[in-house]
Amino acid sequence: MFRSYYSQYQAEWLKVIQQLDINIIEKIYETIKNSTEKNQQIFVLGNGGSASSASHWACDFGKGVNVDGVKRLKILSLTDQIPLMTAYGNDINYSDIFVEQLKNLLNPEDIVIGLSVSGNSENVVRAFQYAKDLGAQVISLVGEKEGRMKGLSDISLVIPSNDYGVVEDVHMYVNHVISQFLKKENERQGALLAE
Numbered sequence: 697m698f699r700s701y702y703s704q705y706q707a708e709w710l711k712v713i714q715q716l717d718i719n720i721i722e723k724i725y726e727t728i729k730n731s732t733e734k735n736q737q738i739f740v741l742g743n744g745g746s747a748s749s750a751s752h753w754a755c756d757f758g759k760g761v762n763v764d765g766v767k768r769l770k771i772l773s774l775t776d777q778i779p780l781m782t783a784y785g786n787d788i789n790y791s792d793i794f795v796e797q798l799k800n801l802l803n804p805e806d807i808v809i810g811l812s813v814s815g816n817s818e819n820v821v822r823a824f825q826y827a828k829d830l831g832a833q834v835i836s837l838v839g840e841k842e843g844r845m846k847g848l849s850d851i852s853l854v855i856p857s858n859d860y861g862v863v864e865d866v867h868m869y870v871n872h873v874i875s876q877f878l879k880k881e882n883e884r885q886g887a888l889l890a891e
C-alpha cells in the first residue's frame with residue numbers, strides 16, 4: 697500500500713516539476729536579485745505549511761545567499777512575527793494578520809511574495825490587495841485552482857496540482873533553485889570584488 701502511494705506521489709511530483717514554467721521562475725529570480733540594486737524590501741507570507749515555507753524563504757534569501765562584500769537582500773517573512781500575528785488575530789481578525797503588518801512596513805517600490813495552495817487564503821488576498829493598491833509588486837506561487845491571488849499578482853507561478861504536499865514541495869523547490877543559484881552568483885561577484 698505505502699509503496700503504491702509512494703510511486704503515485706513521486707509520479708505526480710515529477711510531472712508537476714516538469715510542467716513548471718521556467719520563464720516565470722526566471723522572472724521571480726530576476727525580481728529578487730534586482731531588489732538589492734533597487735533597494736526594495738521583500739515580504740513573504742502564507743498559512744500553515746506555507747507559513748513555515750515563507751520563513752524558510754526568508755532564511756535562505758536573508759542569510760543563505762550572503763557573501764562578504766555583496767549587497768544583501770532585505771527580506772522578511774511576516775509569518776515570523778508571532779506577537780503581532782496573534783495580537784491582530786485576537787484583537788481584529790485573522791484575515792488582517794498580514795495586511796496590518798504591511799501597513800507599517802510596505803513602500804510602493806517593495807515586493808510581496810505569497811505562497812498558497814488554494815490561492816484563496818483571505819489574509820494573503822487582503823495583503824495582496826493592499827500591496828497592489830499601494831503600487832508594490834506582487835508575486836504568487838499557487839496551486840492549479842489559482843484562486844484570487846493569481847488575479848492580484850504581477851507575476852504568478854501556477855503549480856499544476858491540487859495536492860497540498862506536492863504544491864508545498866514546489867514552493868520549497870523554487871526557493872532552493874533560486875537561492876542556491878543566487879549564492880553562486882554572489883560568490884562570483886564576491887570573488888571579482890576581492891581581486
Ligand SMILES: O=C(CO)[C@@H](O)[C@H](O)[C@H](O)[C@H](O)COP(=O)(O)O
Pocket residue numbers: 743744745746747811812813814815816817860861864
Ligand atoms: O501544510 C498544510 C497541508 O499540507 C496545511 O497546514 C495548510 O498549509 C493549511 O491548511 C493552510 O491554511 C492552507 O492554506 P493555502 O495554502 O490554501 O493558502
